[in-house]
Amino acid sequence: MRNDILKRRYITTDEVVVDWNNNDPSKGGYIENKPFGSEIVTAPNLIEWDGDITNKKVIYEEEGMGICYVSDKVINDYTELLGKQVQIYAEGNLINVTLDESMYIPPIISFAVAQINYYMFCIELNVSDEIKQYYIRFVTYSDDQDYFPLGIYFSFYHTEGNVDSYVASLNLGNEEKEIIKPLDTKFLPEHLHFGSTYTTLVENAEIYIDEQMIENPFNIELVEGTTYLVLWDNVEYKCTAYIAQGPNSPSIGNGFIANASGGNGEPFFITVYMNQVLMFSNEAGAHTIKIIIADILKIDEKYLPDTTKYQSDWN
Numbered sequence: 001m002r003n004d005i006l007k008r009r010y011i012t013t014d015e016v017v018v019d020w021n022n023n024d025p026s027k028g029g030y031i032e033n034k035p036f037g038s039e040i041v042t043a044p045n046l047i048e049w050d051g052d053i054t055n056k057k058v059i060y061e062e063e064g065m066g067i068c069y070v071s072d073k074v075i076n077d078y079t080e081l082l083g084k085q086v087q088i089y090a091e092g093n094l095i096n097v098t099l100d101e102s103m104y105i106p107p108i109i110s111f112a113v114a115q116i117n118y119y120m121f122c123i124e125l126n127v128s129d130e131i132k133q134y135y136i137r138f139v140t141y142s143d144d145q146d147y148f149p150l151g152i153y154f155s156f157y158h159t160e161g162n163v164d165s166y167v168a169s170l171n172l173g174n175e176e177k178e179i180i181k182p183l184d185t186k187f188l189p190e191h192l193h194f195g196s197t198y199t200t201l202v203e204n205a206e207i208y209i210d211e212q213m214i215e216n217p218f219n220i221e222l223v224e225g226t227t228y229l230v231l232w233d234n235v236e237y238k239c240t241a242y243i244a245q246g247p248n249s250p251s252i253g254n255g256f257i258a259n260a261s262g263g264n265g266e267p268f269f270i271t272v273y274m275n276q277v278l279m280f281s282n283e284a285g286a287h288t289i290k291i292i293i294a295d296i297l298k299i300d301e302k303y304l305p306d307t308t309k310y311q312s313d314w315n
Helices: 002-007
Strands: 037-048 058-060 065-071 085-090 093-098 104-110 116-127 130-142 151-159 162-181 195-209 213-215 227-232 235-240 250-253 268-273 276-281 285-297
Touching: 037 065, 085 116, 085 130, 093 116, 130 162, 195 213, 195 276, 227 250, 235 250
Parallel strands: none
Antiparallel strands: 037 162, 058 065, 065 151, 085 093, 085 162, 104 116, 116 130, 130 151, 151 162, 195 285, 213 276, 227 235, 227 285, 250 268, 268 276
């Protein structure tokens, strides 16, 4: 009886089971300071613009006015924006405004240049004793997204292309984001550090082709399915070895030069046939060639964690 008791683990309803996959700190089982994984954080969702139109998508509309593309975020329901805070830059100051129903302009379909569907909020301000209207445009459909991409546009006033005043920001409140935290190799023992190394098989060999083919310009072994980086006259070609003519002829390059097949139009063809390296090119003259192979260092499976979950049988 005593042995039976020692073998059992009683879990009360108040006990919290640690859960590595739980990324929400408000829930039970959350692990702090994990060396890797992901985490859900709350961050401000603030769209800002400093009035600089350099390298921006800008569309000039009425005289002295334009709109600037500031975000690819698509908001289909305008009610999500009611109560949100906006800042207008005018006369050297930032003016705070709260969006409300009276500023809302219902959906419009425009066919001026492209067919677009959008709605807007219009904010009226007295600037230098003049009533000016500032718009935030929300494009929800466009049949020419190169010219008029979906998303949010802020309006501005300009004088001969120089921006004077503009919509500076739209605060959409806080939003949850997943932050990915990659594993730092410092947490791994030495035998788990992995990556890739590069081996040079042929180092800047200088060859001269006076006919279409030369024999044994260098020693090399090719393995079918292996990818090689070939620098031919300092131009890079990524070549995967294939069988061109027979079961013992691994090759790289343009097999059509040698009346075979395969390749992607490279200016060379290299094949290993009966322990001989045969090289072909349809470009006579002097050439340089360098061949590199990447050796991927993989983790031995014996070092990988066993992710199988076990469940005790208490029967």
